[in-house]
Amino acid sequence: MTKKKVFVISHSHWDREWYMAFENHHMRLVQLMDDLFDLFENDPNFNSFHLDGQTIILDDYLAVRPEKRAELQHWIDVGKLRVGPFYILQDDFLISPEANTRNTILGRKLAEKWGQPVPLGYFPDTFGNAGQVPQMMRLGHLDTVAFGRGVTPTGFNNQTGDLGDYDSTYSEMYWQSPDSSKVLGILFANWYSNGNEIPDTKEAAKAFWTEHLAAAEKYAATPDLLFMNGVDHQPVQKNLSDALALARELFPDYEFIHSNFPDYIKALKADLPKDLTTVKGELTSQATDGWYTLANTASSRIYLKQHNTATERLLENHTEPLMALSGLTDAANQDRLTYAWQTLLQNDPHDSICGCSVDEVHRGMMDRYARAQQVGHWLGEAALTKLANKIDTRNFPGESRPFLLINNSSVPQHDTVNVTLEWERAPFTAGKPNALYAMLEEKRQALGDFHVIDREGKTIPAQVVDTQVKFHYDLPDRAFRVPYMGLYITVAVAATVAAHSWAGFALVPGTGHPQVASDQEPLIQNDALQAQVTADGSVSITDRRQQQTYDHCLRFVDTGDVGNEYIFKGAANDQPIQAGPAKNLTRTVTAGGQTLAYEQVLRIPVSADEQLAVEQQSVTDITERHAQRSTQLADLTLHVTLTLPAGSRQLKIHVAGDNQMRDHRIQALFVTGIQSDHHQAESIFEVVTRPNTPGKQWENPEDPQHQQAFVDLSDAQKGVTVGNFGLNEYQVLPKTGTIAVTVLRCVGEMGDWGYFPTPDAQCQGPFTGDLTVQLHDGSRTDTLAAWQTARAGQITVDVQQLPVAHEGALAADHTYLQVDNPAFAITAMHVSPDTGDVLVRGYNMTSAPQDVAVTYQGQAPDAVVDFLEKPITGVSVNTTLRPAEIRTYRFKQVGAND
DSSP states (O other): OOOEEEEEEEEOBOOSSSSSOHHHHHHHHHHHHHHHHHHHHHOTTOOOEEOTTBTHHHHHHHHHOGGGHHHHHHHHHTTSEEOOSBSSOBOSSSSOHHHHHHHHHHHHHHHHHHSOOOSSEEESSOSSBOTTHHHHHHHTTOOEEEESSSOEEOOBTTBOOOOOTTEESSSEEEEEOTTOOEEEEEEOTTOTTTTOSOOOSHHHHHHHHHHHHHHHHHHOSSSEEEEEEOOBTOOOOTTHHHHHHHHHHHOTTEEEEEOOHHHHHHHHHHHOOTTOOEEESOBSOTTSOSSSSOGGGGGTTHHHHHHHHHHHHHIIIIIHHHHHHHTOOOHHHHHHHHHHHHHHHTTOBHHHHTOOSOHHHHHHHHHHHHHHHHHHHHHHHHHHHHHHTTBOOTTSOTTSEEEEEEEOSSSOBOOEEEEEEEEEEEEGGGSOHHHHHHHHHHHHHTOOOEEEEETTSOEEOEEEEEEEEEEEEEOOTTSOOEEEEEEEEEEEEEOOBOTTEEEEEEEEESOOOOOEEEEOOSEEEOSSEEEEEOTTSOEEEEETTTTEEEEEEEEEEEEEBOOOSSOOOBOTTOOOEEOOOOEEEEEEEETTEEEEEEEEEEEEESSBOTHHHHHHHTTOOGGGOOOOBOSOEEEEEEEEEEEEETTOOEEEEEEEEEEOOOSEEEEEEEEOOOOOSEEEEEOSSSEEEEESSOOTTOOOSOOOEEOSSEEEEEOSSOEEEEEESSOOEEEEETTTTEEEEEEEEEOSBOOTTSOOBOGGGGOOEEEEEEEEEEEEOSSHHHHHHHHHHHHHTTOOOEEEEOOTTOOOSBOSSEEOEEESOTTEEEEEEEEOTTTOOEEEEEEEOSSSOBOOOEEETTBOOSEEEOTTSOBOTTOOTTSOBOTTOEEEEEETTTTOOO
16 A cells, blocks of 8 residues: 655744744744754754745845855755745735735745745735735746635545535645636645644654644545644754654654655645645635634734835835836846835735734834835936936926926826925025025015916916925935025916826916815815715715715714724624714815815724723633723814815815724725625735625624725616725625725734733824725726726826926827726836836736737837746737736836936
8 A cells, every 4th residue: 555645844934023023033033044054964864944935034044144145055055945935925915916926026036046946835824815816826937825724624534525615625726816827725724833843752753643644634635745844933843853753663654754845746746636626716714703814904003004005106106117217227226126125025924014913013114114115215206307307398488397297097187286396496505595595585475476387388277385495405426415495386286197197287477367265065076976064974975977876975983892903803782983073164166176174073982991901811712802892981083084176086085083092993984875795896916706795604793804995886777986095904784785994993912822912003193094985887887997096096196397498308298108998907017127128017807808908108018928027828918818817018128228
């Protein structure tokens, strides 16, 4: 009889930061690596160690032991250390599609510099798995993945039974994306620690292997049994060779192999049966009781998610397109861009971006966001300056101050943009600073009226909102700094800029007759939409084209939360508290649109009651907590601003407050009344369809979900698309057709396996939330328009002052990227650091095939490439997009550095 093979793979699941601050874990990592080197030197039978799929571990070790680089390289070369394929182990859902992609690309490049990357998409502890992972892995040249959550293995003695959508007969299965891309999936059915701390004494080893072999065989599809020798931050088992020698003696019917993933995967593929289950789409533990999906990490420390979104939008939708458009693509600046991406990605591991670590971790994350943003802004400003020097401004009057508005989104932008322009400069070489200041201040006070014109001389709605004299300076690339005083004029410009375009304007002296009015009317409107604040403080929204009104649609509610950073748990006997009537209401009407600002008060308990502290300190399970809310009440004032630009179908909602309460959650509710059994939301390279009612096993009163830019609830005649900025958690309440988006969630402990207080997670202090809402008629065309507008709602317009009367090679008005099908959602436009080619990536937002043509600077792409920029066999630039297909178009060195 052929022996079953027991593949033991040594590893340590390395959360860089979690229940201790980064440096605490870091010092233990140094010890782990030192121990590994010693073990490799002295135990020839120790096969290898899997470095958790992330190359950043190598950088972290060398940061303390730089003298060990050669030795580190040696152990990788001889196969003792197995590295890659990712840069970090990210959370799938809470980072952008591009952040997921760059993690794969950067990880692959770094791993290849050291050696051969492990050929395995590794997701051991991801809090749910995005449905497009199989397609992303295929595009990254990986055909096998390993993961720990989301699927229930239901095999018994390897017999196939009736399976649900998220059940697998075995711990091995195929996993398929919506576009039909398929990979081999390996589920850690007994977790990634099923071979941890293998005993080396007979009695203990016999008991261990008797239990653990049976558990593995219960689910295994082949005679190849996988045992993961390690767990979170686990030191290497130095006596493993002796423990496996004992196992061979005690269990002679099994072949015990200290192995590695490449060898295990090769053996597994050779032995796979024909009846493997295929699971499809996202795997988020949908078929469980719903308590431990960990989806509420999407609302833990929302300020992190907002900074993450801001940094992603900066790099993806500003810095990278501007670098491509300007030709700022030399190697030195590409390295700076890579540094910014790596800094951002260091915040993307699941215990980091999920906000489920101790306070010190997340304070460190804020520094990384700041640094990544500083680099992104530096590169963006350099690109804007370079682009400005290429724009021809001779059409504008000589006494004007021309400027550029750049829209890097896929829909026309209608927002009023504040543009600050330097009207006059007085260099310090011309006199003493205080004298120069006084001279310009006198000129400032004598300024007359101004207005804004476009390239054709047409007046654009605009209003001067500020004038100021202030110190500034230039920093030439290779010269000393140049200080000066400047006279600046800030003007609010209400211009429409086409998708993926720039448009030139100019500030000129003269009256432009701005129309500004202010009153206390509770209603704003344009040709498409109307929003009215009602007596109870809710907002009714009307689609004026369809004459469809959603009465009392928008409202803010507060509930108690006695859970932790991982899981929301409603306080016992709690009832939602709705914000009160609107106060101090002000409507402002300009030619560029209308705004409505007002205040609402939430009178809510100051915290949970004293029982919560007892339950936290005693590590009482979430499902067994009975703490209530305090009887002491206080006011939390919400400052709400509704904005409706002229020509836009999107209502913008901004809410701000100063939270001094604890143990609670604020949600924005959009009550639609739409009755449907499903909804759709943007996820990772996908607009996913999810049921409005969870499965029969579900016990959690909540059904939290993840989103990227929007969630949509529709029927055949109407629909509501709610967009957000860094508000990644929502749920749909099917009885009332309500979309509930979490704006603030405040808890006081980390949770999971012990008691770790996290006072910063109470999010006390100022907070903000930004949402959008767009109504549509349920048709494909109108729905796609709403989705694209929601995505564009996260992207601001870039502004750059231009030289006066400047001869340039580029027109002041220009469309640089054209996409002829709104079903294709652009996720990236950037220059390849390796070839200088321009890459445009996006995905099909629909579940139907789509034809699409994309042109950049008037040219068609020359190829469709994968994530590693290799042309995809059998796919041309004219090939129809598959449902939910991710596609990267390559434009050969278009816009390369001149």
